[in-house]
Amino acid sequence: MPAPLMHIESSPSLPLQADVVVIGGGVVGVFTAYYLARRGVSVALLEKGRVAAEQSSRNWGWCRQQNRDARELPIATKSLDLWKMVAQETGEDTGFRRCGLLYLSQDENELAGWAKWRDFARTVGVTTHMLSAEEATERGKATGRGWKGGVFSPSDGTADPSRAVPVAARGVIAAGGTVHQHCAARGLELSAGRVSAVVTEAGTVRTKTVVMAGGAWASSFCNQLGIRFPQASVRQSILAVAPGAKGVPDALHTARVSLTRRGNGGYTLAISGRARVHPTPQQLRFVREFVPMFSRRWRSLAPGGLDGWRQGHETLAKWSPDEVTPMERNRILDPRPDLDQVNLTYRRACELIPEFRRVTIVDSWAGYVDSTPDGIPVIGEVEWIPGFILAAGFSGHGFGIGPGAGHMVADIITGSEPIVDPRPYRPERLKTAAWGKVAEV
Numbered sequence: 001m002p003a004p005l006m007h008i009e010s011s012p013s014l015p016l017q018a019d020v021v022v023i024g025g026g027v028v029g030v031f032t033a034y035y036l037a038r039r040g041v042s043v044a045l046l047e048k049g050r051v052a053a054e055q056s057s058r059n060w061g062w063c064r065q066q067n068r069d070a071r072e073l074p075i076a077t078k079s080l081d082l083w084k085m086v087a088q089e090t091g092e093d094t095g096f097r098r099c100g101l102l103y104l105s106q107d108e109n110e111l112a113g114w115a116k117w118r119d120f121a122r123t124v125g126v127t128t129h130m131l132s133a134e135e136a137t138e139r140g141k142a143t144g145r146g147w148k149g150g151v152f153s154p155s156d157g158t159a160d161p162s163r164a165v166p167v168a169a170r171g172v173i174a175a176g177g178t179v180h181q182h183c184a185a186r187g188l189e190l191s192a193g194r195v196s197a198v199v200t201e202a203g204t205v206r207t208k209t210v211v212m213a214g215g216a217w218a219s220s221f222c223n224q225l226g227i228r229f230p231q232a233s234v235r236q237s238i239l240a241v242a243p244g245a246k247g248v249p250d251a252l253h254t255a256r257v258s259l260t261r262r263g264n265g266g267y268t269l270a271i272s273g274r275a276r277v278h279p280t281p282q283q284l285r286f287v288r289e290f291v292p293m294f295s296r297r298w299r300s301l302a303p304g305g306l307d308g309w310r311q312g313h314e315t316l317a318k319w320s321p322d323e324v325t326p327m328e329r330n331r332i333l334d335p336r337p338d339l340d341q342v343n344l345t346y347r348r349a350c351e352l353i354p355e356f357r358r359v360t361i362v363d364s365w366a367g368y369v370d371s372t373p374d375g376i377p378v379i380g381e382v383e384w385i386p387g388f389i390l391a392a393g394f395s396g397h398g399f400g401i402g403p404g405a406g407h408m409v410a411d412i413i414t415g416s417e418p419i420v421d422p423r424p425y426r427p428e429r430l431k432t433a434a435w436g437k438v439a440e441v
């Protein structure tokens, strides 16, 4: 059950050569290609299925600074500015609006945590407003109940996951890059230890620089090159209701259920952080690294079945570039939504906001959210394969920070001043910092 998604046309033919080849047509790969193409770099973007058909169309659409880890806050802030500019640059609507995000709570501890984050955010110039009980109750009046408090972050917003990334992909083509859907990258060729080509199912593209932005598939691809990238994904389920609910905030988080207004006037409903963990060969390989993360989030996690194993994205198998790979056998990672959770989410939404009783569920889907052990993405060149840049492990935050991440990869490749300090994202940190600080959801 795919999420709603705008279709875009691919470029007519795969080039024989490109300055940069980007693997993966999610938000990270597309924005990397976008900022490279706009700088006049020849770039080819490869997507095994459809642009944005995996995580990048299945998310809530939140572009937030609120409650971000200190390591990620600078890129979140820059990304909000970039989101605004994309619409001007492409002349197309990505659905981005700084509508502000509203958080409501009945829990003193949760409120204290938000207040602590507000104090930290102030020190880096980010404004967020703690709400008194009266203010929270007023802003949350659609719920018809009183609240102990809340937060409103006015400079945050949402973009439309059904169209934002396809719009940027069209921007890649408009700026002179090429986009190739239904074109899996099978592997790399190296000469004298550095990248010299990408082998795809449709032919070989000579290049000195490759960006691996394959989302949940990144670690299995790295494994072909002998790169150890600890990555795990969990399955989250989500649903959309028809337009018609009146007086509901654009974006609201509560402990029991969260909601986001969609481009068509309907709402996306979800339970924050709730997910199923599926045992896979890769999960077993990296289990030690993920103990801190999974033990911190165990209350929201439940065991899944063997679906993750069957999907093939977390295989440890090696393949040869002249044979069909798992990426071609599974063009779009499209896990089944957890129907018990979908029904629970809808029930909770109706309890929270009675208006939702007037509208029906029109869609539900699931997505595998890929994560690193510390919950912070990896963005940077892999030390011992010059020309191979890894940009993956966005840990449930990639949609909002995708433009900043893509900009930073383009900065690294073109030797420009990085848009933010790239050090927190260095791939090498995972060798030593696997047991480091785990970011909040």
Ligand SMILES: Cc1cc2nc3c(=O)[nH]c(=O)nc-3n(C[C@H](O)[C@H](O)[C@H](O)COP(=O)(O)OP(=O)(O)OC[C@H]3O[C@@H](n4cnc5c(N)ncnc54)[C@H](O)[C@@H]3O)c2cc1C
Residues within 6 Å of the ligand: 023, 024, 025, 026, 027, 028, 029, 046, 047, 048, 049, 050, 051, 052, 053, 054, 055, 056, 057, 058, 059, 060, 061, 062, 063, 064, 183, 184, 185, 186, 213, 214, 215, 216, 217, 218, 221, 236, 237, 238, 327, 331, 332, 366, 367, 368, 369, 391, 392, 393, 394, 395, 396, 397, 398, 399, 400, 401
């Ligand atoms: C239910 C849910 C809710 C979420 N909510 C939010 C939110 O509100 N805000 C937020 O910021 N983030 C959110 N996220 C997380 C966010 O969607 C992801 O972090 C982000 O989309 C990851 O982008 P990506 O480009 O790294 O990966 P993806 O979007 O998964 O894209 C990777 C692409 O690479 C392709 N690919 C892989 N291997 C190859 C290959 N070898 N050759 C060619 N193509 C390949 C895949 O087909 C895929 O299309 C949510 C995620 C989910 C599932």
